[in-house]
Amino acid sequence: MADKPPASSTRTRRGAGRWIAALLFIVAVFGGARLAQVDMGKFFHNAPRIGLWVGRMFPPYDGFRNPPNSTELNTYFRNALTTAAAALAFIPSVLATRTLTRSKVLFYPVRWFLNLLRGIDSFIFAIFFVAAVGLGPFAGVLGVAFHTWGSMAKLYAENLENLDLTPMLALEASGVSRPRALLYALLPDAMPSLISTTLFVWELNVRLSVALGVVGAGGIGQDIKNAIDLLNFPHLGVLLLMVLAMVTIIDQISTRLRQGLS
Amino acid sequence: MTAIIQVQALTKRYSEVARPALDGVSFSVEAGSLTTILGRSGSGKTTLFRCLNLLVRPTSGQIRIGDQDWLMLDAHALCLARRQMATIFQQFNLITRLTVIENVLASQLSNVPFWRAALRQFPASQREWAMYCLERVGLSEYAHRPAGQLSGGQQQRVAIARALAQRSRIILADEPVASLDPETSAEILEELRAIVRDDGLTVLCSLHQESLALHYADRVIGLVEGRLVVDTPATTFTPAHRATIYQPGDTLLDR
Numbered sequence: 001m002a003d004k005p006p007a008s009s010t011r012t013r014r015g016a017g018r019w020i021a022a023l024l025f026i027v028a029v030f031g032g033a034r035l036a037q038v039d040m041g042k043f044f045h046n047a048p049r050i051g052l053w054v055g056r057m058f059p060p061y062d063g064f065r066n067p068p069n070s071t072e073l074n075t076y077f078r079n080a081l082t083t084a085a086a087a088l089a090f091i092p093s094v095l096a097t098r099t100l101t102r103s104k105v106l107f108y109p110v111r112w113f114l115n116l117l118r119g120i121d122s123f124i125f126a127i128f129f130v131a132a133v134g135l136g137p138f139a140g141v142l143g144v145a146f147h148t149w150g151s152m153a154k155l156y157a158e159n160l161e162n163l164d165l166t167p168m169l170a171l172e173a174s175g176v177s178r179p180r181a182l183l184y185a186l187l188p189d190a191m192p193s194l195i196s197t198t199l200f201v202w203e204l205n206v207r208l209s210v211a212l213g214v215v216g217a218g219g220i221g222q223d224i225k226n227a228i229d230l231l232n233f234p235h236l237g238v239l240l241l242m243v244l245a246m247v248t249i250i251d252q253i254s255t256r257l258r259q260g261l262s
Numbered sequence: 263m264t265a266i267i268q269v270q271a272l273t274k275r276y277s278e279v280a281r282p283a284l285d286g287v288s289f290s291v292e293a294g295s296l297t298t299i300l301g302r303s304g305s306g307k308t309t310l311f312r313c314l315n316l317l318v319r320p321t322s323g324q325i326r327i328g329d330q331d332w333l334m335l336d337a338h339a340l341c342l343a344r345r346q347m348a349t350i351f352q353q354f355n356l357i358t359r360l361t362v363i364e365n366v367l368a369s370q371l372s373n374v375p376f377w378r379a380a381l382r383q384f385p386a387s388q389r390e391w392a393m394y395c396l397e398r399v400g401l402s403e404y405a406h407r408p409a410g411q412l413s414g415g416q417q418q419r420v421a422i423a424r425a426l427a428q429r430s431r432i433i434l435a436d437e438p439v440a441s442l443d444p445e446t447s448a449e450i451l452e453e454l455r456a457i458v459r460d461d462g463l464t465v466l467c468s469l470h471q472e473s474l475a476l477h478y479a480d481r482v483i484g485l486v487e488g489r490l491v492v493d494t495p496a497t498t499f500t501p502a503h504r505a506t507i508y509q510p511g512d513t514l515l516d517r
Contacts, residue, residue, distance in 0.1 A: 170355035173315045174428055175344030176371045180379045184371055188359040 053233060060237025082141050083202040086148040089114075090194065093156035094182065099165060117150025126212050137219055140212045144205050152201055159193040160186070199254035206250055210243055265290040266432065266464050267314070272323035274309050274488075282321070283309040285488040291466055291481070293431075296458045298475040299468040300492070300507050301485035307468040310485070311436045314466070315347055316340060327432070345372055348425030350435040354417040358410030362401060362420050365409050366392040369428035395427040396420075399453055415446035422453050426461070433457070435467035439474070447471070451478040472504060 095101050095110040126143030133139050168185040172178060213221015220239060227236040267290060274284040284306045291297050301307050312318045314325065316332065325332035327346065335343055348369070356365050360382075370388045371379050378384060384392075396402045399419040404412060409420060418438055425433045435454065439447035455478050457463050469475050475482055476496050484492030484507035492503045 166351070166353065166355045167357045169317070170349065170351060171368055171371065173317055173344065173349045174347065174369070174425075174430070175341050176368070177341060180371045180376065183380045184368060184382070185357045188357060191359075 056233035057237030057240070058234075060234055060241055082145045083148065083198060083205055086145055086152050086201070087198050089149045089153040090156055092149075093153040093160065096153055096157040097160040099161050100182070114150045114153045117146055118154055119150070120147060122147040122208055122212065123215060127215050130215065140209055140219060143212060144209055148201060148205060152197065155197045155201070156194060159197060160190055163189055196258045199257055203247075203250055203254055207247060264293055266293040266328055267291040267466065268324075268326040269314075270324035270326075272310070272313060272325065273321045274306075274313055274318065275321045281487065283488050284313065284320070284323075286323070287485070287488070287490045289483055289490060289493055291464060293464050294458060294462045295480040296455060296465045296467065296478060297481040297483060298479040298496075299466065299483045299485060300470075300472060300475055301468070302508065304487075305485040306488040307485060308436055309488075311349070311434050311466075311468065314434060315344060315349060341372075345428065346430050347432045347434060348428045348430040350418070350421045350425055350433060350438045352437040352440045354414070354421050356409040356417055356420055356424075358408065360409060361406050362409050362412065363389070363392055363396065363405040365420055366395055366423045366427050369424050392423075392427050395423040398426060399423045414442050415449060418442065418446075418450050419453060422450070422457070426457060426463075431464060433463055433465045433467075435465060437468050437470065440470055447474060454478070472507075 092110055092114060095106055096114055098107065101107045101110075122143045124143075125146045126140055129139035129142040133142065163186060165186070167189075168181045171181040171185050176184075209219055210221045210224070213219040213223070214225045220243060224236065224239050224243075227233075227239060269290065270288050272284055272287045273282050275282045287306075287310065299307050299310065309318065313320045314327075314332075320333065327343065330343060332343070357368065360368075364382060367382075367384050367388065370384060370392070374384060374388070393402060393405065396405055399422050401412075401416060401419055401423065404416065409417060412420065421438075422433075433454070438454070439450050442450065451467075451474055454465050454467060458465050467479070476499055479496045482492060482494055482496050482499050482503070483490060484503065486507060486509070491506050492499075494503060
């Protein structure tokens, strides 16, 4: 290439860039640690106590004085439902796909709105909905659903932007309307990545909603918090094992499904 | 014979500064004929096709298809009007994940209720019609294979079947054989020729190879830098015409 700068100056510039990046990284690590009041001394001083807690979880058996109830299973079904509902995000995601929506009046407001949903974490939504609809799983469902809508639409839109549009345009050139052309020519091509994205978000949501219980959104997270508050470590052990088992099972299912698709 | 496509002083500018992609092109095409457009890359062949099915708006000029003034149609009327015109592309543009028959059935999308389009459930009469069109191009035994598994020539034949199934009056073929080997190219043009002969359709087809054009076409139109420089029956095409279109002397082959 004729317009490429001489190799030596490129190398110098790139070298300087690397030093600056390294410096910024070091500043960020130490500055962040200071701001977050990281105190490794405190951590090591108290480490034996943490070990003690873990020790007291064994054996993870509390005589079933607090039998695990259906809230555990609930968490997963609820999440499957919430994620399925959030899959409707496909509709706004089409509008938020640059290559598909040429109208700026439509594209930007939809994109901003989805960014708003995505920018606010499920936790914040859940706390908000606990205040609005009261303690319990419903607040958690709403929290997860609202945030998931935003992030799923974003992921869908990115999938759609990478697709080859020519088969769809070919149909439009012969007078097929855009919605029909999109469903017929683009969706089959998009399906594997859309399903894979949905399964991925489901996994995330399952782990997330365990934590959501802590802010009063019900489910197993609530039980975990209660067990810690009551210092009932064997019960805590049982609950953590259940979470581990379920997350592993879901990981397996979705990995299999995704392999089957490709 | 009546003219089915009439183009008057068609001009398309993509930018104010560059030379127009099409510069005052006028010609007409008779119904039931095969017309080829010759020209080098960048001579405006593709822009002409994109103007004809209004994928791009011409800057000025007139297009009449049948008795319709093409540039006066509103969005809905255009959608209806486009159904009279099928397009075949260099890159085939099939839906590779769908089966061959489903690709042919895509031509029926505008004729069925929305739910049928969405669920790919077509009535038996349309499936039979699509199957018949596949038989016409000799691919009925591939009907249930994913279109992406077929060879280039076979995929282009599926595209022809789809165009045929659309029951359109005109087929626009934008360099349909540019990515195929010579033998397959001849087969594809044979197929297009048969459609003109047996079904009375009108085909407008751009090509790189002059020999194919002269062998299969009724008329030859030549474009150079967006201007129409040759418009002649294929039987009276002369080396002088060839020289005008390809301007010898500035390629390695001609030296």
